[in-house]
Amino acid sequence: MDKEVKTPTLCWTCRNAVPKMVNGKYICGCSWSVRLEPVKGWTAENSVKNQRSESYRMETWHVLECPEYEADRPEDTAFNRGCDEAYVEIARLVLKLQMDSYRSALKQYAETGDEKYLCRIKSIERDLLSPYYAALAIGKVDFKELILQCRKEAGVAFGV
Numbered sequence: 040m041d042k043e044v045k046t047p048t049l050c051w052t053c054r055n056a057v058p059k060m061v062n063g064k065y066i067c068g069c070s071w072s073v074r075l076e077p078v079k080g081w082t083a084e085n086s087v088k089n090q091r092s093e094s095y096r097m098e099t100w101h102v103l104e105c106p107e108y109e110a111d112r113p114e115d116t117a118f119n120r121g122c123d124e125a126y127v128e129i130a131r132l133v134l135k136l137q138m139d140s141y142r143s144a145l146k147q148y149a150e151t152g153d154e155k156y157l158c159r160i161k162s163i164e165r166d167l168l169s170p171y172y173a174a175l176a177i178g179k180v181d182f183k184e185l186i187l188q189c190r191k192e193a194g195v196a197f198g199v
Contacts, residue, residue, distance in 0.1 A: 049102040054109040069107045071100070081105040130175040137163060137172070138189075145193035160195075 050056040058068030070076040082104040141163045148156035166172060167182040190196060
């Protein structure tokens with residue numbers, strides 16, 4: 040059984056927790072964040088967590104003290120902003136691929152009436168109407184309305 044963690048691991052506020060490279064050289068990072076090797080001299084509790092099944096086990100560390108600890112700095116916000124922009128780009132790509140797949144299934148169903156495309160459409164619609172896709176779109180897209188619009192454009196009409 041995993042130990043209950045009462046305080047956050049020190050890594051969560053450490054500048055070295057996320058390695059950063061400039062011109063092929065690390066400007067920050069530690070042996071754990073770069074190579075998954077425990078930092079020499081840290082005080083940390085090791086635990087193993089089971090993820091979804093007994094067959095997948097993940098080694099984790101709860102770091103209490105670390106000689107390489109360096110508090111996050113205000114100038115690191117540019118890096119964080121870069122990460123935020125990357126997350127937005129990933130979300131955009133996921134949404135685009137899903138909408139392309141949806142429009143393609145709608146078109147194929149409109150042209151053929153084949154039940155397999157209808158099943159694909161309903162599966163994608165379930166995904167699009169989930170909280171996951173609402174979060175990806177940062178709540179700025181009404182997927183129910185978008186679904187109805189796409190169906191109309193494809194000439195496909197059935198209940199949502």
